[in-house]
């Protein structure tokens with residue numbers, strides 16, 4: 467018999483629906499994400515993966531259903547993300563979440579190190595301290611000496627490591643990644659994923675990672691499949 471975990475889910479999604487005009491993108495999603503786990507979200511193109519991630523991360527509100535975030539070590543401090551307004555969602559994202567996308571989405575006119583400082587500066591960290599932390603993390607990700615380059619001067623794998631540094635520099639509770647290695651060849655992808663997972667395990671960040679690639683999903687502790695806006699069968703739970 468399946469045992470119920472005593473620690474509350476970090477993110478709890480219940481009966482979430484989202485339509486885009488006549489298109490139903492999510493049709494009753496139930497999903498729990500547990501503290502510290504790396505969850506892979508797989509499924510066909512157009513099945514609703516990115517929409518689900520956006521609803522979970524407070525990027526957009528669902529039409530129906532709830533997304534509840536229970537801060538680690540503060541179970542009494544649950545936040546129902548799905549009913550927050552734009553400003554509160556934005557504040558929550560900044561203080562608790564990190565994001566990585568398929569194409570890093572670095573600011574092209576800022577150097578690599580300046581890109582990484584952004585979340586810290588937005589959170590009120592002094593510039594000198596932010597630069598120190600950002601440089602340290604870039605070094606940690608194998609980018610020593612690359613910090614003064616503009617994103618356009620970096621390789622795809624380097625740019626994706628900068629994006630990871632930016633997502634992780636403020637030590638978020640949850641990292642949301644949408645095809646983080648989708649634009650990379652398999653060797654660069656493996657390198658980026660290995661560094662990412664080392665870092666998240668060290669910080670204790672929980673990860674929700676969308677991927678098409680079974681080799682990428684194999685790095686996760688657990689995977690769920692989204693099909694036609696619903697969680698389908700086919701879970702794999704690591705031993």
Ligand SMILES: Nc1ncnc2c1ncn2[C@@H]1O[C@H](COP(=O)(O)OP(=O)(O)OP(=O)(O)O)[C@@H](O)[C@H]1O
Pocket residue numbers: 486487489490491509510511512513514515516517518
């Ligand atoms: N902003 C939007 N406006 C209108 N329709 C949208 C919008 N975003 C998503 N959709 C639709 O919602 C459905 C789910 O899209 P979503 O982007 O979540 O899929 P996905 O699983 O992430 O696909 P992919 O693997 O191709 O990224 C699709 O039918 C898509 O066309």
Ligand SMILES: [Mg+2]
Pocket residue numbers: 515516517644
């Ligand atoms: Mg998508």
